[in-house]
Amino acid sequence: MSDKQASEMTEAELADYYYAHHNDADMVGDQVDYVAPRAARVAVRLSFEEEQHIREAAQSAGMMVSAFMRQVGLAAAAASVVDIDRLRRDLDEARARIDDAWQALARSGVRHRTVSGSDPAAGVGRPLALSRR
Numbered sequence: 839m840s841d842k843q844a845s846e847m848t849e850a851e852l853a854d855y856y857y858a859h860h861n862d863a864d865m866v867g868d869q870v871d872y873v874a875p876r877a878a879r880v881a882v883r884l885s886f887e888e889e890q891h892i893r894e895a896a897q898s899a900g901m902m903v904s905a906f907m908r909q910v911g912l913a914a915a916a917a918s919v920v921d922i923d924r925l926r927r928d929l930d931e932a933r934a935r936i937d938d939a940w941q942a943l944a945r946s947g948v949r950h951r952t953v954s955g956s957d958p959a960a961g962v963g964r965p966l967a968l969s970r971r
Contacts (some may be wrong), residue, residue, distance in 0.1 A: 882907075 844852060859865050884892070896906035 880911075 842851070847855065856865070892907070893903055896903045899906060901909070
């Protein structure tokens with residue numbers, strides 16, 4: 839180092855020394871990975887009951903609310919989350935196609951028997967057998 843040992847230097851002397859020698863090969867220490875601070879924020883509107891439920895869940899997990907929300911949010915983002923609205927649209931489309939198929943079968947003269955209590959005209963039930971008239 840210099841004539842003085844690091845333990846004998848003031849903070850200002852240490853800062854000056856390290857700044858003057860920061861590119862010296864013998865001054866290289868352990869490589870440290872930089873972890874960026876968490877600075878992004880997400881605002882979420884909750885009812886008071888929802889907020890209380892989340893606080894209680896975080897507390898029972900022994901976590902701060904922000905850490906709990908981060909962990910739960912990241913886990914949900916990695917999972918296959920079901921889009922209920924999309925599922926309903928797809929189901930409605932599938933029902934419409936089935937209804938169209940039933941109508942096409944009826945126009946073609948194909949008759950069918952269905953499971954007891956079902957009504958194929960209403961889109962309920964499945965055929966047991968198909969036959970020509």
